[in-house]
Amino acid sequence: MKDKHIIDILDNTSIASPSESELSDIQAHAQECVSCRDAYEAARLSAKVLQSRARTKIEPSPFFQTRVMAAWREQQAVESVPAMLRLWRSARTLVSSMAVTTAALAALTFMLPAQTTSLTDQTASALSAESVIMGQSSDDQMTYEQVLSTIYADDDDAR
């Protein structure tokens, strides 16, 4: 046993409660082998701090039972409300805001087409054939009569 490393024993069993034969094997080998001696020392100290950690227990406070019972009653109260009502309570803000948004969008849908059409007309008139022919911008538009008189006046001049 003296020649057999003890690291496996250290990792396999709790060093806090080795059997007598294991302990004597460990100690006998640890006297001869430096690496196993270090491992044994580390395992022994680890077990010691773990036992100390395990002794650290927090006891329930005197108010703990009251607190749990209050939480339990609250949970009971929540569960007694019908599911649909609970769903509505939690979702009503979202549903209301969605309804307002939908109404606003509907209102805009009815108002915007008129504006869009008039804008389209303006755009079309800005690019009308007369404007292009006359090389005039859309800002100083001519009436139909003015256009005709301008054309025929040019013809008369030519004759």
Next chain:
Amino acid sequence: MARQAQAGDESAFAEIVRRYSPRVFSVASRFFRQRSLVEEAAQEVFLKAFTQLGSFEGRGSIEGWLTRIATNTCLNMIRGAKRRPESTVSDLTDDEQQWLEHHSGADGSERSVENSLVATDLADRLLSVLSPEDQQALLMIDGEDASIKEVAEATGWSESKVKVRAFRARKKVREAMEKLLNRR
């Protein structure tokens, strides 16, 4: 008592809380050292237990059943906090170094409150390299002298899984301790 509580009997539920809260606190203390966290976990355990009373078939003890709920609740809380094991153990404080020097080579049996606090801090430092599940297995076996079977019952893991976890955890903790001792 479990059936009465399940039927909505408040006094029966209060009795369960009164009788088993020391046990639930003891389990939660393995995972957390802050009182607020231990209390939060314990409260969640009892509320969960109440909603799951229907699944308690009365074959085992209420205490065993609550221990298992407590273990799983604490593990879930730790997973929820996304705490990952540390890759290395940070340097020792002066107090921890003194503690190690005092206990190295001799079987120091001194158990003052201050010394046990230093040892507890040191244990937390070593345990930080383990996953919460491995911590649980090692603390129960090496810290509380629980058997493999007891750990398996408390956690719902198989005995071979407990053995593997304990072996792996013990090896990691021993190696971390060796590193700390070499750094002195």
